[in-house]
Amino acid sequence: MNTHYQTLGVERTASAEDIKRAYRKLASQHHPDRGGDTARFQEIQAAYDVIGDEAKRQQYDNPAPQFSGGAPFDFNNIFNMFGTRFQHPGQAQQQQVRMSLWISLADVAQGGRRTVSLGNMTVEIEIPLGINDGDNVQYANLGPGGTNLVVNFRIHPHPRWERQGLNLTQNETVLVWDLILGGELPVRDIQGATLNMTIPAGTQPGTQLRLKGRGLRNRQGEAGDLFVRLQARLPDTIPQELLAQIAQTHGR
Numbered sequence: 001m002n003t004h005y006q007t008l009g010v011e012r013t014a015s016a017e018d019i020k021r022a023y024r025k026l027a028s029q030h031h032p033d034r035g036g037d038t039a040r041f042q043e044i045q046a047a048y049d050v051i052g053d054e055a056k057r058q059q060y061d062n063p064a065p066q067f068s069g070g071a072p073f074d075f076n077n078i079f080n081m082f083g084t085r086f087q088h089p090g091q092a093q094q095q096q097v098r099m100s101l102w103i104s105l106a107d108v109a110q111g112g113r114r115t116v117s118l119g120n121m122t123v124e125i126e127i128p129l130g131i132n133d134g135d136n137v138q139y140a141n142l143g144p145g146g147t148n149l150v151v152n153f154r155i156h157p158h159p160r161w162e163r164q165g166l167n168l169t170q171n172e173t174v175l176v177w178d179l180i181l182g183g184e185l186p187v188r189d190i191q192g193a194t195l196n197m198t199i200p201a202g203t204q205p206g207t208q209l210r211l212k213g214r215g216l217r218n219r220q221g222e223a224g225d226l227f228v229r230l231q232a233r234l235p236d237t238i239p240q241e242l243l244a245q246i247a248q249t250h251g252r
Helices: 004-008 016-030 040-050 054-061 075-081 105-110 175-182 240-249
Strands: 095-104 112-118 121-127 135-139 148-155 162-164 167-175 183-188 195-200 210-211 226-233
Touching: 004 016, 004 040, 016 040, 016 112, 040 054, 040 240, 075 095, 075 226, 105 148, 148 167, 167 175, 167 210, 175 183, 175 226, 195 210
Parallel strands: 095 148, 167 226
Antiparallel strands: 112 121, 135 148, 162 167, 183 195, 210 226
16 A cells, blocks of 8 residues: 555655645646546545645654554544544633644635534534635634634645635646737636637747636635636647748748
């Protein structure tokens, strides 16, 4: 059975940035939206869920001591395995229960309600629109015994979109003729809508075109933009006459 490091193709000494980079590459290759294998994608996601999180990675690299009966030594280790961390009575903040919750970028875009488990009870929370990775949100009286629940939101990197605040950036590869002559490019935003973007004639590779207001939204109603970074691809075959004409034009 592969370790999480082997699944992502990185060494155990890999930096957090190396792990994120490897995850993005593999997730992009195997994402079901792009025809990838769902089981393989889930395996990649599960590996990143653990070693992509500093606390879980430390726990994975240094397993807690076991009793002879097999129960973890520290009860917090049980909850951390499921993304939940408790503060017990007698600790500094007695009126709070804390947990971490991993969500997708689609959850950030759409918000909505999510049922989470707190030991032997479940509660329903609202995911705030536009939430940032690492943000803490307090839900009053939702914890056991009427304590406050504090959720630390973690957001999975997405294989298609890079996020900066409310703005999203995606890469699109087009034929070099589309950059030279101009054209139309269908672009799917995070809400699932397909938009037609105009590529102006004479666009340079690496240019970012903007779709205003098609990024993420927050609770205040502010909307970010969607940027499309264009990369050029040569056609598989180029007519010899065209090559000769180009060579003649450039004095070759």
